[in-house]
Amino acid sequence: MKKIVVLLAVVWCTWTAQAGDYAYLVFTNTIGSATVLNVTGLTMNVEGTSLQVTNTTEHVSLALADLASMQFSNDPTAIENVLDGDKPLDVFTPLGLKIGRYDNLLQAAGSLPAGAYVISNGRVTQKIVVK
Amino acid sequence: MKRIILVVGLWLLAFGYLSAQTLNVQVGDVKYLFPASQTGVMSYADGTTLDVMGKVFVLSEIDSMWIDETAVTDNSVQVAYSNNKTDVTVAGNIAKYLTIDQSGAHVSIVQSEEVAVEITYTLSGTSADGSFYNSGAYKATVELNNLTLTNVSAVYSGAAVHIQNSKRIKIKPLNGTTNTLVDAVGGSQKGCLYIKGHAEFAQKGTLNITGNVKHGIKTGEYFTIKNSTVNILSTVGDGINCEQFFLMESGKITLSNVGDDGLQCDIEDPETGATGITADHEDEDTGNIYISGGTFTANVTADAAKGMKSEGDMYISGGEIAVTTSGGGVWDATNLKAKAASCLSADGVMDISGGTLTLTSTGAGGKGLSADSTLTVSGSAVITVVTSGQAVVASSTGTLSIISNSSTLDRYDSDYKCSPKGIKIDGDIIINGGTISVTTSGAGGEGIESKKTLTVNDGHITVNAFDDGINSTGDMTINGGYIFAKGAKNDAMDANGNMYVKGGLIYAIGATSPEVALDANTEEGKKLYITGGTIIAVGNLEGGAQISGGTCKYTTSWTGNSWYALYNGSDLVAAFQTPSKSSSGSYWAPAAGPGGDGGSQKLVVYTSSTPTLKSNVSVSDGTEYFGGLANIGGTVTGGSSVTLSNYTSSGGGPGNW
Numbered sequence: 001m002k003k004i005v006v007l008l009a010v011v012w013c014t015w016t017a018q019a020g021d022y023a024y025l026v027f028t029n030t031i032g033s034a035t036v037l038n039v040t041g042l043t044m045n046v047e048g049t050s051l052q053v054t055n056t057t058e059h060v061s062l063a064l065a066d067l068a069s070m071q072f073s074n075d076p077t078a079i080e081n082v083l084d085g086d087k088p089l090d091v092f093t094p095l096g097l098k099i100g101r102y103d104n105l106l107q108a109a110g111s112l113p114a115g116a117y118v119i120s121n122g123r124v125t126q127k128i129v130v131k
Numbered sequence: 132m133k134r135i136i137l138v139v140g141l142w143l144l145a146f147g148y149l150s151a152q153t154l155n156v157q158v159g160d161v162k163y164l165f166p167a168s169q170t171g172v173m174s175y176a177d178g179t180t181l182d183v184m185g186k187v188f189v190l191s192e193i194d195s196m197w198i199d200e201t202a203v204t205d206n207s208v209q210v211a212y213s214n215n216k217t218d219v220t221v222a223g224n225i226a227k228y229l230t231i232d233q234s235g236a237h238v239s240i241v242q243s244e245e246v247a248v249e250i251t252y253t254l255s256g257t258s259a260d261g262s263f264y265n266s267g268a269y270k271a272t273v274e275l276n277n278l279t280l281t282n283v284s285a286v287y288s289g290a291a292v293h294i295q296n297s298k299r300i301k302i303k304p305l306n307g308t309t310n311t312l313v314d315a316v317g318g319s320q321k322g323c324l325y326i327k328g329h330a331e332f333a334q335k336g337t338l339n340i341t342g343n344v345k346h347g348i349k350t351g352e353y354f355t356i357k358n359s360t361v362n363i364l365s366t367v368g369d370g371i372n373c374e375q376f377f378l379m380e381s382g383k384i385t386l387s388n389v390g391d392d393g394l395q396c397d398i399e400d401p402e403t404g405a406t407g408i409t410a411d412h413e414d415e416d417t418g419n420i421y422i423s424g425g426t427f428t429a430n431v432t433a434d435a436a437k438g439m440k441s442e443g444d445m446y447i448s449g450g451e452i453a454v455t456t457s458g459g460g461v462w463d464a465t466n467l468k469a470k471a472a473s474c475l476s477a478d479g480v481m482d483i484s485g486g487t488l489t490l491t492s493t494g495a496g497g498k499g500l501s502a503d504s505t506l507t508v509s510g511s512a513v514i515t516v517v518t519s520g521q522a523v524v525a526s527s528t529g530t531l532s533i534i535s536n537s538s539t540l541d542r543y544d545s546d547y548k549c550s551p552k553g554i555k556i557d558g559d560i561i562i563n564g565g566t567i568s569v570t571t572s573g574a575g576g577e578g579i580e581s582k583k584t585l586t587v588n589d590g591h592i593t594v595n596a597f598d599d600g601i602n603s604t605g606d607m608t609i610n611g612g613y614i615f616a617k618g619a620k621n622d623a624m625d626a627n628g629n630m631y632v633k634g635g636l637i638y639a640i641g642a643t644s645p646e647v648a649l650d651a652n653t654e655e656g657k658k659l660y661i662t663g664g665t666i667i668a669v670g671n672l673e674g675g676a677q678i679s680g681g682t683c684k685y686t687t688s689w690t691g692n693s694w695y696a697l698y699n700g701s702d703l704v705a706a707f708q709t710p711s712k713s714s715s716g717s718y719w720a721p722a723a724g725p726g727g728d729g730g731s732q733k734l735v736v737y738t739s740s741t742p743t744l745k746s747n748v749s750v751s752d753g754t755e756y757f758g759g760l761a762n763i764g765g766t767v768t769g770g771s772s773v774t775l776s777n778y779t780s781s782g783g784g785p786g787n788w
Contacts, residue, residue, distance in 0.1 A: 021152050022167045025198065039152070041168075044196040049178065051190075064190060065178035072152070072167045 022072035027053070029066040033116065036076055045057035077108055092118040094127070144564065145408045151202040152480060153222070156183065157194045160216065164203040165223030185227035185519060189285060189326015204336055206248050212256035212280060213292065225250055236261030237286035242296075244268045252701040254278045254292070263313075264288050266295035270328075274303045275310040275338060282315040282754040291327040297328040297351070304336025304359050309338040313492065313616050322349030323470070324592035332356040334380065347389070350374065352399060353412070356382045356425070359531035360495040365392055376397035376443070378421040379450065386429040386438075393429030393438040393454065396420050404423040405443075418443030418478070423487065426451045433460040434494070435470040444479035445502070447512070447529070450486045459495040460523030460531055460549050461497050469525040471496025471549035476515075480558070484510040491516075495523035495533050496549030499569065504558040506581075508590060511566035511594050518551040522575040537574045537598050550575025553596065560603070562612065568593045577602045578616065584628070587612045587635060590701055593757045599625040600639070607651075609664060617710070618642055622650040625668065630673070634664040639709050641670030643732065649673055659780075664679065665704050665736035667697060681739040684787035685773035689746065691736040696745040696767040699738035706750040735778055 025042060027035040041056040087106045091099045091108050094116050101107035108119065112130050119126055151166035163268065164185050176180045181188045207228070209220040211517045228246045228324055232239040236258035242250065246269040255276040262280065263269070264287035282291045291312035294300050303326075304310050314323035323342040329352035332338075337360040340347040347363040347370045348354070354373035360383040363370035370386035370393045371377075377396040386393040393579055398405060398418035409415045419495065420441040427450060429438040437447070438454030456472035463470050474490035474497075475481070481502040490499040499516030508514065522534040525547045534540055540548055553569035553576070554560075560581040567590065570576040578594035580584070585603035593615045594600040600616030600623045601607070607626035611634045616623040623639035624630065630651040639648040648668035651659040660677035661683070666672075672683075689695070691712035697704045712732070736742040745767070753765020 039198045039690045042198045042772050047188045063178070064175065067175035067178070069174045070170045072154075072170060 007038060022074055023054075024073045025070055026073045027062055029062075030066050030068045031066075031127065033129060035062065035129050036073075037088045039072070058098060075105070081130060087121060090119045090121050092120070142178040147149055149319045150696060152198065152368055153201040153203055153587070154196065154198055156181070156188060156196050157369075158188065158192050159194065159513050161219040161221065162234055163221045163223055163226045163660075164201055165226070167198070167240065167300040169223060169341045172638050173229070183226070186223070186484045187227075204251075206250050208240065208250060210238055210240075210252060210254045211263050212254070212278070214258060215260060217256075217261065224248075227524055232287075233288045235284070237264070237282075237284065238262070240266030241265075242269065242271070254280070260284050261295070262291055264293045264295070267537065268296065268299040268301065268781070272301040272303060273559045274305055275308065277308045278310045279313075279347065279625075280631075281313040282318070283745045284404045285315035285318040285320075288325070289315035290323055290373075291322035292324050293320065294326045294328070296326075299329050299331060300326050301333060301609040302326070302338075303332075303334040304338045304477070306335045306671045308336040309339070310336060310342075311343040316343045318344055320344055322346040323366075325350075327351040328355040330355070330373070331363065332359040332696070333357055336360070336364065339364055342370075342630070344368075344369065346370070347373040347386075348372070354396075354628070355369060355375065356380070356384065358382045361385070363387065363389060363393075369393070369395045370431075371395070372397075374418070375416045376421065377417045379425050379427065379556075380423050383426040383595040384428070385426075386431070387730075388430070389431050390437070391431075391433050392436050392440050393431045394420070395437070395440045395442075396426075397442045397717075407656065420440070420445045420447075420477070422447045422452065423449045426730060429454045429474075430457075431455070431472070431569060432457045434472070436472050437476040438472075438474040440476045440478075442478045444504075445477040445481045447481075447483045447488070448485040453489040455491045455493070456497050457493045458497070459520070459533075462525050462529035462531055464529055465520050467529075468546045469496070469523060469549050471498065471520075471523060471532070472553075473498040473501040475499070476501045480504040481486060481506045481556070483508050483512045483514065485512055487513045489515050492518045492551065495573075496518045498552050498555050500554040500556070501552075501559065501697070502556050504556075505561065506554070506556040506558070507561045507563065508565045508567060509563035510565060512567075514565065514567045516553040516567075516569045518553055518571045518576055519573060520551040522550045524546060524548045524693075532630045535574045537576075540575045550577065550598070552577045552580050552598075552733040554579040555582075556580065559583045559605075562587045562590045562592065564588075564590045566591040570595045571597045574598055577621075578618075581605070581643055584608070585626075586610065586788060587614060587785070591615070591756065593621070596621075599623075601625070603627065606631065606657075609635050609637060611664075613756055613763075614638070615760060616640070616685055620644065620646075622646050622647045622682045625657075626653045626659075630658075630659045630668060632659075632661045632664050636665045636667075636705060636756075636761075636763075637705055638705075638757060639669070641668070644671065647671040648735065649676075651676070661737060663739060664737075665697070665699070665739075666735065667705070667707055667737040668737075671709060672733055672735060672778070672780060674780060678737070678778075678780060680743045681737055683735065683737040683778035684742050685733045685735040685778045685782075686744070686773055687731055687733055690771070694748050694750055694770075695773070696748045696750070696770060697736055697738070698743045698745075700740040700743075704738060705756075705761050705763045706748060706753070706765060706767055707757075708759075733778075737776070737778075742775065744773035744775060746773050747771060 156166040253274040260283040262282040277675040315415035345365040365388035370389040412500040418438040450605035455475035551573040578596035615769040616638040623641040634644035636760040643646040648670035659673040662680040748770030
């Protein structure tokens with residue numbers, strides 16, 4: 001019985017590890033702003049000059065001319081490629097008003113209401129959108 | 132516990148697939164599958180393009196993108212036909228290398244020269260007007276998964292499947308599937324299935340081919356097959372036409388209703404070709420055919436067509452080969468030569484060391500085996516040849532006519548006639564083993580003929596021929612083996628050089644005088660030398676024969692269709708059945724069968740000691756030879772002793788050509 005439990009545990013861990021691959025698709029525009037969407041049920045359609053992106057919970061329209069890239073990610077802030085999310089950072093409004101300093105990106109994302117922000121570690125500055 | 136592990140394993144496998152996160156990009160009927168784990172940063176540019184793993188999409192051409200759990204196999208392309216539509220699915224890792232065009236169910240996929248991985252194309256579904264065209268410069272695999280494809284419009288090519296790629300192309304009719312290809316009537320394709328490079332057939336599926344313009348399958352380089360079943364249903368040209376070499380190890384090839392040769396293998400480059408056989412056939416360009424297993428069946432009907440033809444050599448070491456030709460002769464106005472059909476034909480040597488060959492030729496001048504160089508038969512080879520056509524001759528202007536009288540043939544130069552010989556070899560014939568059975572029934576139908584020398588060291592040979600049973604232009608040497616030769620209208624065994632009998636067992640039945648049982652070319656100073664072995668001969672031996680190493684006796688008082696027992700001293704050598712006797716014939720029109728002259732034909736026996744004969748014996752047990760006309764190792768009962776006279780060879784002749 002113990003062997004079965006161990007085996008099932010391994011199976012579960014393996015499955016959850018695989019199923020957990022990339023929870024988000026992150027769109028980055030030409031000025032560095034990121035739009036993060038859960039990949040569950042995500043579809044994208046080009047309509048004229050925009051990219052219509054829909055998942056199971058929301059819909060956004062992104063101007064094609066402003067899009068720079070998109071990338072799968074497991075980080076809801078989707079800026080791990082720009083900033084080290086495990087280190088302290090400062091958060092500003094888009095107008096440059098400092099909101100506060102957080103221990104890491106996850107703490108910031110969990111504390112901030114939805115909206116656009118600018119984050120900085122002192123060397124790199126990046127715009128993010130929290131959904 | 133094992134069951135639990137199995138269940139868990141399957142569960143793991145299933146969820147492993149389900150968890151494969153994939154970005155789908157749909158462009159028209161083409162879907163690109165990019166594993167999320169491989170995509171990295173996907174770049175947009177100028178609001179007009181999206182670059183995913185190097186594949187640049189024009190945004191306005193993208194119908195949709197979505198993310199799901201579709202499993203992706205790297206390096207794969209699926210082409211699914213459905214009536215006049217085709218859905219193409221491309222693995223993301225190779226998307227950037229492919230340019231895909233479609234027109235209805237006609238698909239063209241061009242591989243860039245940057246491809247450095249083998250791409251597998253899997254074709255499935257049905258279309259009444261579709262095709263698959265693929266070009267590239269790197270080896271590839273084409274899987275056929277219950278594909279039924281008829282090309283009508285010839286959009287990219289008239290072929291149903293056209294692979295314009297000089298590298299190795301694996302063709303896999305997938306296990307258990309049946310696939311059918313028909314090419315476009317109005318095309319200019321070289322084959323219904325055309326492969327510019329070398330084709331390797333594998334897997335246990337079935338592929339049916341109809342070639343409406345030329346060949347059924349055409350490969351620009353070599354062709355190999357294992358396991359697959361290939362049925363050529365009809366063609367205008369050859370059933371299969373390949374170059375470099377052909378190799379069959381297993382599987383099944385059936386060729387029917389072909390307009391020309393069944394299988395033809397040519398040297399690809401006559402200038403630099405003739406590489407000779409290479410290790411593992413690497414870079415080989417010989418025009419050779421190799422068959423070591425499988426089943427090859429061909430039914431060819433065209434005049435002068437060959438069931439299997441090699442511009443190089445032919446090596447058969449196994450397999451089941453059944454070939455029927457029914458076409459007549461043709462006049463080759465270029466080479467000023469009459470030509471006829473042949474079941475197997477090699478421009479080089481022919482080496483048969485195994486396998487079972489059943490060869491039937493019914494057309495005028497049609498042959499069983501023909502080769503420009505040496506024929507060697509050995510091992511476990513079983514060769515059965517039947518020809519039933521008459522001879523075909525050509526006038527000086529190339530007008531063909533059929534000849535049913537052998538003597539008339541002698542008036543024609545060799546380039547102006549084709550005789551229905553069982554085995555005709557321009558080089559030497561060497562028989563070291565195997566079992567050969569030849570039956571001919573038309574004018575000029577020699578059983579086995581060598582244009583050079585013929586040597587039998589071992590094996591079992593049974594010849595029932597209309598003309599000479601066994602003939603050689605040069606010397607004939609019998610060192611061993613079991614030979615039955617009957618020439619219904621000519622000599623049983625005829626050497627136009629010397630004939631040496633040194634061993635073996637010969638049962639030779641010649642036609643009535645002036646034909647003989649064993650003939651050497653005395654007229655040109657050649658001779659029959661008998662120094663060993665055992666001979667049973669109905670008919671004279673060549674005049675002037677030099678006989679030593681044993682004793683030769685004869686009787687003219689023998690009964691047709693009766694069993695006799697031949698002893699060497701007191702040892703039973705063999706029991707044999709005499710032929711039926713026939714009325715005598717004339718020089719130009721020999722009797723209808725051997726053993727003629729109204730009973731005056733000699734029955735000659737030679738053994739290493741003193742031969743004795745018993746007539747009207749009963750035989751049981753033992754082993755049958757020569758199609759039941761002889762028995763060796765059996766038990767003989769009854770019978771009466773036959774009075775034998777010493778055979779004295781008269782000097783010179785007869786024993787005609």
